[in-house]
Amino acid sequence: MSQNIILSQVFEKINDYLKKDTLIDYKAPFELHDAINFSIAEKGVGEHEFLELIDKYLDYSVNTNHPQFLNQLYSGFNFPAFIGEIFTALANTSMYTYEVAPVATLIETEMIQLMNSYTGYKNGDGIFVSGGSNANLVAMFSARNQIAPESRHKGYDKNLKLRAFVNEHAHYSFANAANIIGIGTESLIKIKTDENGRMIPKELEQKIIASKKRGETPFFVGVTCATTLFGAYDPIDEIAEICQKYNVWLHADGSFGGSIILSSQHRYLLKGIEKTNSFAWNPHKLMNIPLICSALLVKTKGTLHHNIADVDADYLFHDLNLVEDLGKKSIQCGRRVDAVKLWFAWKYFGTAGYEKRIDNLMHLAELAEKIVIKRTKLELLTPRQSFTVCFRYLPEVDTDINHFNLLLREELRKTGKTLVNYGYINNILTLRLVITNGEMSPKDIALFFDNLLETALILEKNYSIEPIEKR
Numbered sequence: 001m002s003q004n005i006i007l008s009q010v011f012e013k014i015n016d017y018l019k020k021d022t023l024i025d026y027k028a029p030f031e032l033h034d035a036i037n038f039s040i041a042e043k044g045v046g047e048h049e050f051l052e053l054i055d056k057y058l059d060y061s062v063n064t065n066h067p068q069f070l071n072q073l074y075s076g077f078n079f080p081a082f083i084g085e086i087f088t089a090l091a092n093t094s095m096y097t098y099e100v101a102p103v104a105t106l107i108e109t110e111m112i113q114l115m116n117s118y119t120g121y122k123n124g125d126g127i128f129v130s131g132g133s134n135a136n137l138v139a140m141f142s143a144r145n146q147i148a149p150e151s152r153h154k155g156y157d158k159n160l161k162l163r164a165f166v167n168e169h170a171h172y173s174f175a176n177a178a179n180i181i182g183i184g185t186e187s188l189i190k191i192k193t194d195e196n197g198r199m200i201p202k203e204l205e206q207k208i209i210a211s212k213k214r215g216e217t218p219f220f221v222g223v224t225c226a227t228t229l230f231g232a233y234d235p236i237d238e239i240a241e242i243c244q245k246y247n248v249w250l251h252a253d254g255s256f257g258g259s260i261i262l263s264s265q266h267r268y269l270l271k272g273i274e275k276t277n278s279f280a281w282n283p284h285k286l287m288n289i290p291l292i293c294s295a296l297l298v299k300t301k302g303t304l305h306h307n308i309a310d311v312d313a314d315y316l317f318h319d320l321n322l323v324e325d326l327g328k329k330s331i332q333c334g335r336r337v338d339a340v341k342l343w344f345a346w347k348y349f350g351t352a353g354y355e356k357r358i359d360n361l362m363h364l365a366e367l368a369e370k371i372v373i374k375r376t377k378l379e380l381l382t383p384r385q386s387f388t389v390c391f392r393y394l395p396e397v398d399t400d401i402n403h404f405n406l407l408l409r410e411e412l413r414k415t416g417k418t419l420v421n422y423g424y425i426n427n428i429l430t431l432r433l434v435i436t437n438g439e440m441s442p443k444d445i446a447l448f449f450d451n452l453l454e455t456a457l458i459l460e461k462n463y464s465i466e467p468i469e470k471r
């Protein structure tokens with residue numbers, strides 16, 4: 001197999017893929033098994049088959065670059081970041097030492113400093129991690145070891161009865177984190193929210209007081225900056241006061257909505273962010289960097305080193321250079337180079353360009369909300385705060401509205417028109433339109449609603465309350 005010939009054909013395929021207008025060529029798992037030979041044989045494949053496999057992979061993958069991919073909190077194609085990703089793989093290395101990753105080490109350091117210039121952590125630090133869930137885990141772990149440093153060596157003393165507090169709609173990674181750090185999921189206390197899905201500070205304070213009265217130790221509050229389903233921003237400023245009063249670590253989960261910090265117009269939603277102890281920021285969501293690109297920022301230098309990775313590994317860290325080896329602050333040993341694609345993108349768009357992209361997302365979400373309010377057959381289910389519009393279709397046929405909306409969503413998915421996700425608000429199924437692709441325009445929003453309304457009308461005509469077919 002000639003590497004040169006293959007490379008030129010691969011670049012052609014990349015070009016073709018980027019022009020492709022298909023969102024998804026839906027195949028059930030058994031159909032995919034028919035279309036692709038997944039097994040590995042003793043003898044390797046030849047050039048022709050190798051190239052064919054690339055085609056098949058691309059043909060049947062979901063085209064998340066497509067402007068009708070509205071299903072997840074990441075989406076879109078980011079050209080400079082894509083280039084960054086390719087060259088990162090080409091100069092394959094691991095982020096632990098300056099010795100093997102000199103340029104990438106300085107780039108990651110620069111990115112952390114830049115991100116901290118937005119958070120207002122004047123003596124801050126941070127590390128790129130393998131996703132927002134892991135950022136939340138490392139933050140909670142760090143908070144545990146701050147309040148109970150002996151846990152690092154002796155393990156967690158259950159008599160401390162550590163308790164963590166989060167928005168009732170917080171991401172499930174907090175429950176996983178509570179499990180992993182040894183306090184258990186029952187030690188994660190969910191705090192009630194208001195009609196906008198924001199944590200109610202008074203409720204939090206009452207729960208902290210009650211916890212202390214039971215002889216427990218509140219040690220961690222996780223606020224969310226754009227909740228997964230509603231896009232709600234917790235009131236950080238008020239909650240920070242409570243955390244200071246009770247000496248509790250305050251973490252802000254900006255995995256979804258943290259990038260709003262780039263917008264001077266909308267940054268007010270993070271008011272008080274500089275008072276938090278840590279902040280999870282995922283450029284792979286609203287900044288459209290290819291997965292994974294995620295950072296955990298901390299307010300105080302030394303925190304990560306002391307609380308989570310106090311390692312002694314002289315076979316790796318030789319301290320021969322004038323800069324810090326970043327691996328000393330990470331729970332990982334081998335670590336992907338995720339800062340470089342972000343750096344390429346930020347260089348390309350500039351800070352002003354990125355601000356515009358975030359403002360555009362918010363503008364499009366506003367537009368989508370207006371359309372929902374205007375159309376009598378659509379019902380807005382929660383007030384919109386940011387990039388998410390939660391709504392449903394009101395069918396004229398007499399039926400279970402949840403079932404109808406689920407069917408509608410499945411029809412849109414399987415016909416490949418639009419991919420939009422859903423969740424439940426008190427047993428009411430809500431379609432969650434989420435605007436995260438910085439390249440989108442008002443035309444794409446209009447097309448989304450055209451697709452949805454057109455498909456709903458057809459469904460109404462042929463409607464029957466059959467169970468949704470699983471394929």
Ligand SMILES: Cc1ncc(COP(=O)(O)O)c(C=O)c1O
Binds near residue numbers: 173226228
């Ligand atoms: C609020 C929130 N926190 C955390 C996460 C997890 O982030 P990741 O998918 O990068 O692990 C998500 C993912 O959607 C999220 O919405």
